[in-house]
Amino acid sequence: MLDRNASTETELAPPGATATFDTHPRRLADFATLGDALDYAAAGRCGLNFHDARGTLTRAFPYAELRDAALDYARRFVALGIKPGDRIALIAETGPEFAICFFGAVYAGAWPVPLPLPTSFGGREAYVDQLGVQLNSCDPALLLFPPELAEFCSAAAANAKVTSRDWDSLAEIEPAAGELPKADPDDIAYLQYSSGSTRFPHGVAVTHRALLDNLRAHGIGLKVEDGDRVISWLPWYHDMGLVGCFLSPVAMQMSVDYLKTEDFARRPLAWLDMITRNPGTSVSYSPTFGYDICSRRMSSQTRAEDRFDLSRWRIAGNGADMIRPDVMQAFVDSFDAAGFEASAFCPSYGLAEATLAVSLMPPGEGIRLELVEENELSGGLPGDDERPRRYRAVVNCGKPVTGMEVEIRGPAGEELPDRGIGKVYVRGLSVMHSYFRDEESTKACLSDDGWLDTGDMGYMSKGYIFIVGRAKDMIIINGRNHWPQDIEWAVEQLPGFKSGDIAAFAITGPSGEETPAVLVHCRVSGNEERGRLRDEIRERVRAITGITPVVELVPPRTLPRTSSGKLSRTKARNLYLSGEIQPYDIAA
Structure with a gap:
């Protein structure tokens, strides 16, 4: 394993990056609004750090600078006629411009709406069509995009009859004078489209109160430590990237190091290089496929211990998709010699409709499995089939986060006992306000007493939740x-x-x-x-x-x-x- 000398608290940051340790007292997201959270973080020395495809730092962006720039943009938005409650659609490129526009919208009382970047699938026409559908859904007053995507985004905006401009052009707008609106905790903070929202998009409306409640629960569940630093390649148009790796660090005054998603796709091991160079303790999340691609790339590389030191990776989060125990074991096999501890794995379960986290595995417990007989998974009783018994290993997704209730219900809506497989329902302050302008879909999944039908199937066992699949699949x-x-x-x-x-x-x-x-x-x-x-x-x-x-x-x-x-x-x-x-x- 690579040698690394112990660092003092003042040295715990990559050269030129924002601080890891801060003398500013940490608060775990106990704020009334998201703007309040950034106001507080701006008094410290932490912030966002952006890296190129090789993991080299290109810009350190302290929260103090983010706040000043966002307040300036908020006044520019007001000058453009943006009013509280208007939507500002943002192409979610991982960079300081998106961060400024997002918080500028928040300070202006508008609702930022992160929208995806183009992918390698489908080409220009498919991307323009997808953007158009989401623009029609959220009905924004303005679409902002990186200059290099002007052709795509201008076409989508024209089709949807939405005003658009590249975000560099905002510098030409004279900021409005006067006081900015003051948000209420029950105001909508932003709209989040779930990852599958393409043809029939559902914009999840999340209030400031719901967001901060979930972020606080997230911080409590992860037992955030003073030396923690977040490393992320996750896209900001997905809830795990936006909430877990952008808004959460702001609300808990943690520094973050970012690798763009497309750069991770080309050079996945750059993610592990960044974790290696972090002298603090790393908190980094990925869906299963991220761990899988790193293990596969190592098959043609030199020995892991000659390149990486993963011994300070405290929280190796896993979520956003079904967790594959075989893939996670392959990752351990590939990187244990580099100091990676299997106990760092932190399985979780969440969804945009609950803001983000529903459950987290307590730190240090790692991945735990239960074998479930095939008939039980199929809705029958153990052994009620003539065929030989078959079992599936189901991953423990942890305990419900603070303030979140979970029930497993049968076909008639009855609550099931431990290990009874049924549909997963959740209730808590961080459950969404509604689907934007879609009362029918909201009523279909959200009851009058606040219970959300997640659409997932699972069971509870001794206080832990196990997810077995999507009901619709x-x-x-x-x-x-x-x-x-x-x-x-x-x-x-x-x-x-x-x-x-x-x-x-x-x-x-x-x-x-x-x-x-x-x-x-x-x-x-x-x-x-x-x-x-x-x-x-x-x-x-x-x-x-x-x-x-x-x-x-x-x-x-x-x-x-x-x-x-x-x-x-x-x-x-x-x-x-x-x-x-x-x-x-x-x-x-």
Whole structure:
């Protein structure tokens, strides 16, 4: 493992970056509004730090500078005619400009609305269409974007009849004089689109009170320490990146080091390099695929202990998607020699509709598993099937955060006992106010007494929550429930496949019956070889689940992902049925 001399408290920051330790007394998000949180953080020495693709610091941005710039922009927004309650849509590029615009909107009483950057899938037309749908949903007074995206964003804004400008042009606006509006804790702070919000977007309206309640619970759950420093590559248009790695550090006066998401995608090990160079204790989150890609990159690298020192990685958070225990073990195997401790893993469960965190594993407990019999996962009783028993390892996602209630309910709405699998409901101050301008969808998931139907399936066990899948993803064949994750996992065990290569969902067969379909990224050529692979996949799924699927081999990088990088089964199904995903033509 790399040698590193012990640092004093005043040295615990990368050269030129904002401080890690601060003499300013820490407050764990106990503020009335988000603006109040930045006001307090600005009195200290912490802040945001932006790095290039190789992890080299390009700009340190103390919270004091962020506050001054945001107040200036707030007055420019007022000069443009922005009023309290107006929406300001922002392309969420990881950089100081977005941070200034976001807090400038907050100080002006407007609602910032982070929107995604283009991805490598779909191209210009798909991105312009997606932006247009979200702009029509949030109905902003203004769209702000990086100058380099002017062509895309101007087109989307024109289609939606929205005023737009690149954020550099704000410098030309003369700031308005006078007092800025004072926010109330129950005012809306921002709108958050969930990662799958494309064709039918749901803008989650989050109040200042809800946000600060969740951030405080987050800080308590992680047992934030004075030497903690956040390292993040997560996008700011997703709740884990925006709330967990941008707003949370502001509200808890922590410094953050950022790597752009696209830079992480090209050079994932730069993330671990940044953690290595952090002389404090690191708090860093990732979905499962982030850990997976780092492990895979190490297979062709030098020894981990010669390049990395991960011994100070205190919280290795995992969330935003189903947590894969095999992937996490592979990460431990790859990096334990570099000082990574498996106990640093911090599984969590959350969703934008609850602001962010619903549950967190207590620090130091790591990943814990329970084996659940397949019939129980499918809604039956243990052993009520003639086939041999099969089990799935389900990851413990921790305990509900402070102030959050969790209930597991059965089909009739009854609360289930421990280990009873049903739909997950949550209630607390940090549950969303509503879906913006969508009363019907709000009422469909949020009861009058504040219980939110998450749409997820899971169970409680001795105070911990276990998530087994999304209710809408469940495949029902002949009255029996099957989880797509189990089908996808079965295929991933074959050589040459990885997480994200397979999408399983139900389609309607020629006779009107439900049939499972499996789309698989294919990297082999020749009809004969592809035919053998298709048959092997079909037999593998049949052996594991007892069902015979339709198997379609598709070109690599065909399966769509959400803006946060997760596989989108719903979109894959729609694209397949519409003919936009074209499988390889293989002779029967």
